[in-house]
Amino acid sequence: MITIREATIEDLQTLRDIGIETYKEHFSDIWTAAGIQNFLSEDFSVCELQKSIGSPAKHCWLIALNEEDQAVGFSKVNWSRPIPISDQVGAELQKIYFLKSQAGKGYGKQLLQFIHDSAQNHNEGFIWLDVLKTNSNAQRFYEHFGFRALGEIPFSTDMAEIGMLVMCCDLTR
Numbered sequence: 001m002i003t004i005r006e007a008t009i010e011d012l013q014t015l016r017d018i019g020i021e022t023y024k025e026h027f028s029d030i031w032t033a034a035g036i037q038n039f040l041s042e043d044f045s046v047c048e049l050q051k052s053i054g055s056p057a058k059h060c061w062l063i064a065l066n067e068e069d070q071a072v073g074f075s076k077v078n079w080s081r082p083i084p085i086s087d088q089v090g091a092e093l094q095k096i097y098f099l100k101s102q103a104g105k106g107y108g109k110q111l112l113q114f115i116h117d118s119a120q121n122h123n124e125g126f127i128w129l130d131v132l133k134t135n136s137n138a139q140r141f142y143e144h145f146g147f148r149a150l151g152e153i154p155f156s157t158d159m160a161e162i163g164m165l166v167m168c169c170d171l172t173r
Contacts (some may be wrong), residue, residue, distance in 0.1 A: 002065060002072065004063070005062065007061035007062060007074070008053065009050065015061060022073070030159060030162060032158050035158030039157075057079070058079060059078055060079065061076050062075045066102075073098035073107055073108075075097075075115060076093075076094045077092065078092040078094055084150070085151040089126075090124050090125055090127055090128050093112075093129040109145075112145055125170070126169060127168070127169045130166050133152060133165050134162060139167070146169045146173075149167050
């Protein structure tokens, strides 16, 4: 069982550390070493995190903590964002990552349910996300939670054009 709470500015370093660690664990194979370093230094910069955490009306950062109160995962939700390949607006699940050592414990389901409930409390009609076209395990995970594929959008790293699949869950049903 994990504890999920909204991150505050005091959690900035924890978010930065776990963000960089989980991204490298999951995606280092699609970047060169320099490419992933550049991406992470921008995506998890102190300045960017400060702005984002300091804007709770626009963004919601969540931290998942284990029984020892250690961060094992996190997510970032952006409220009321236009859904690609659609004329709808919804909560964008921009990031949801767990340490690889925590896989298979049901934590992802717990965090996604928390996000689902939070989105409904924010009167969002949809939750949407984009996932690597090549990540069929993640796609199946989201499908089990009610997400459906809408279409593809481009995404590339410094190594390759990979593409993303946009998935959406209708909260009004």
